[in-house]
Amino acid sequence: MVPPEPRRERSYAHMSPTGTTKIPDVARALQNEPLSQRRDDGWWRHAVVYQVYPRSFADGNGDGLGDLRGITEHLDHLNDGTPSSLGVDAIWLSPIYPSPDFDFGYDVADYLDVDPRFGTLADFTAFVSASHDRGLKVILDLVLNHTSHLHPWFEASRSSRDGPYADWYIWRDSPGRSLTGRRRRPNNWRSWFRGPAWTWDETRKQFYMHTFLPEQPDLNWRNPDVRAALMNVVRTWLERGVDGFRLDVFNVYFKDAMLRSNPLAIGRRGAWSWQRHVHDRDQPELADALLEMRALVDSYGGKMTVGELFDNSVVAAAAHVAPHHLIFDWLLLTTPWSASRFRAAIAAREVAFGPDRWPANVLSNHDQSRHATRFAKDGVSVAEGDARAKVAAAMLLTLRGAAFMYYGEELGMRDIVVANSQAFDPPARRASFLFPWWNRDQSRAPMSWRGGPGGGFTTGRPWLPVSPDVSDRNVARQSAEPDSVLSFYRRLIWLRRETPVLGEGGQEVIEVGDDDVLAYARRLGDSSALVLLNFASRSARVQVPPAASGRGWRIAASTHEHDAAAGALGPTLTLGPLEAIVALDA
Numbered sequence: 319m320v321p322p323e324p325r326r327e328r329s330y331a332h333m334s335p336t337g338t339t340k341i342p343d344v345a346r347a348l349q350n351e352p353l354s355q356r357r358d359d360g361w362w363r364h365a366v367v368y369q370v371y372p373r374s375f376a377d378g379n380g381d382g383l384g385d386l387r388g389i390t391e392h393l394d395h396l397n398d399g400t401p402s403s404l405g406v407d408a409i410w411l412s413p414i415y416p417s418p419d420f421d422f423g424y425d426v427a428d429y430l431d432v433d434p435r436f437g438t439l440a441d442f443t444a445f446v447s448a449s450h451d452r453g454l455k456v457i458l459d460l461v462l463n464h465t466s467h468l469h470p471w472f473e474a475s476r477s478s479r480d481g482p483y484a485d486w487y488i489w490r491d492s493p494g495r496s497l498t499g500r501r502r503r504p505n506n507w508r509s510w511f512r513g514p515a516w517t518w519d520e521t522r523k524q525f526y527m528h529t530f531l532p533e534q535p536d537l538n539w540r541n542p543d544v545r546a547a548l549m550n551v552v553r554t555w556l557e558r559g560v561d562g563f564r565l566d567v568f569n570v571y572f573k574d575a576m577l578r579s580n581p582l583a584i585g586r587r588g589a590w591s592w593q594r595h596v597h598d599r600d601q602p603e604l605a606d607a608l609l610e611m612r613a614l615v616d617s618y619g620g621k622m623t624v625g626e627l628f629d630n631s632v633v634a635a636a637a638h639v640a641p642h643h644l645i646f647d648w649l650l651l652t653t654p655w656s657a658s659r660f661r662a663a664i665a666a667r668e669v670a671f672g673p674d675r676w677p678a679n680v681l682s683n684h685d686q687s688r689h690a691t692r693f694a695k696d697g698v699s700v701a702e703g704d705a706r707a708k709v710a711a712a713m714l715l716t717l718r719g720a721a722f723m724y725y726g727e728e729l730g731m732r733d734i735v736v737a738n739s740q741a742f743d744p745p746a747r748r749a750s751f752l753f754p755w756w757n758r759d760q761s762r763a764p765m766s767w768r769g770g771p772g773g774g775f776t777t778g779r780p781w782l783p784v785s786p787d788v789s790d791r792n793v794a795r796q797s798a799e800p801d802s803v804l805s806f807y808r809r810l811i812w813l814r815r816e817t818p819v820l821g822e823g824g825q826e827v828i829e830v831g832d833d834d835v836l837a838y839a840r841r842l843g844d845s846s847a848l849v850l851l852n853f854a855s856r857s858a859r860v861q862v863p864p865a866a867s868g869r870g871w872r873i874a875a876s877t878h879e880h881d882a883a884a885g886a887l888g889p890t891l892t893l894g895p896l897e898a899i900v901a902l903d904a
């Protein structure tokens with residue numbers, strides 16, 4: 319989730335005055351080991367992870383909501399072991415736990431079970447083993463900053479000031495009444511989902527704190543019992559065979575011990591941006607808690623986590639990275655369609671991450687407008703939008719780092735339009751002039767499997783409308799079209815699987831003589847790759863740097879046709895409009 323105040327981070331370009339930076343090879347230890355023969359403890363580095371929003375992926379029982387059975391039935395799309403599937407390495411499931419859905423699963427009422435609408439624990443076990451049979455790892459979404467207000471821990475906590483759960487959440491007395499008789503709140507903290515971060519509870523006659531909705535009370539991570547209970551959650555799912563976790567807003571777990579008010583700031587995005595968030599997140603105690611969690615995860619071997627940083631700072635993101643523990647920073651996801659903007663973003667990330675920290679690359683997720691929509695604003699035609707989606711895919715899948723995809727992006731799926739007045743997304747229902755909010759339903763439309771009513775997603779009434787272009791843009795149709803966005807994703811992901819330099823290599827951004835062309839080289843031992851991405855809708859003449867091996871380049875994947883002889887690249891090359899080329903040393 320990307321909080322506002324991007325202005326501070328917009329100045330990232332200062333970190334790399336030239337806009338390019340040379341990064342040495344980071345994968346020395348793995349250099350001479352072919353991917354296929356490796357004991358794959360490094361899968362978290364070269365992985366392509368596919369995010370499934372369970373409500374929207376595939377409905378196995380016809381009730382209009384996606385479920386585990388539906389996901390299991392569609393695993394062949396993700397990886398059936400052949401290049402006619404996507405070939406991804408892992409699935410990240412957005413929350414599947416019982417939830418009253420005030421924030422669509424991100425308000426958990428029981429960490430150890432499966433919501434009956436998604437299936438049962440037995441369905442989960444079947445899903446994990448079917449995934450593992452296909453070589454797919456399973457990553458669960460852990461929402462450990464807050465629970466649902468209907469979680470039994472919170473119900474017990476609110477019921478008594480001195481019961482065993484009394485201190486499991488962040489409770490405070492009101493410091494008194496204002497002149498108008500209103501109960502004053504413990505401090506000035508705000509909820510990211512609008513309004514104050516404190517809600518009065520009539521039973522306990524105290525305020526409780528919530529970074530998000532009042533229906534999502536924040537847990538008290540300073541209480542050792544809470545920490546032990548949460549570590550038990552982590553352990554239980556590891557025992558059930560999962561391979562990793564995505565940690566929802568992990569840097570918010572701890573708040574200032576004295577609950578001091580945040581200093582005020584000038585911001586242009588509503589009340590949240592009118593303070594500096596120095597006391598309601600990023601506290602020093604976080605480091606120790608993360609170490610404990612990492613030690614637990616690492617004790618199982620071959621597992622990973624990816625943390626969702628609730629902040630825009632790429633420097634802060636990089637600071638939290640550790641082996642097997644990735645962090646989402648949001649620089650790529652907030653960069654508009656421009657080669658020079660991406661060049662600067664990539665350079666800034668490389669400076670922040672340095673050679674030893676491994677990035678997580680992402681262009682779309684369940685909180686943001688889909689990138690095929692973002693990159694095709696202002697009257698861009700459907701065909702051109704698809705061409706841009708392919709260039710973006712080439713970038714996502716060849717940049718240094720683990721690649722995270724969002725379901726449907728392999729089709730170039732666009733946002734649907736849902737007015738705030740029709741929204742399910744709770745903050746969208748609370749939107750106002752002072753609280754502008756992009757309705758997240760719009761990027762959560764049912765997966766487009768085939769044409770026709772329900773789009774192959776459901777035989778019932780889908781919980782959100784299927785995409786209006788479902789009959790043209792769907793898995794069945796694009797599977798049969800060699801030039802489709804889907805076919806391009808498949809080619810690239812399989813190329814990445816078979817080419818260690820794309821999964822593991824170091825990276826150097828290079829200038830090729832045209833500002834609209836983003837170019838970089840990857841290097842691993844004595845193999846290299848060259849990526850040329852023309853962001854412009856005109857052709858571009860570029861200089862091709864010599865391959866370090868001295869052997870020259872051959873095209874391994876391209877959005878455009880090349881005859882066999884042209885497979886070998888000369889010292890100059892004309893890229894077609896919106897052409898992406900991935901070349902390997904011959």
Ligand code: NOJ
Binds near residue numbers: 319
């Ligand atoms: C981040 C999640 O990505 C988002 O969907 C959710 O609303 C918030 N955390 C609150 O849990």
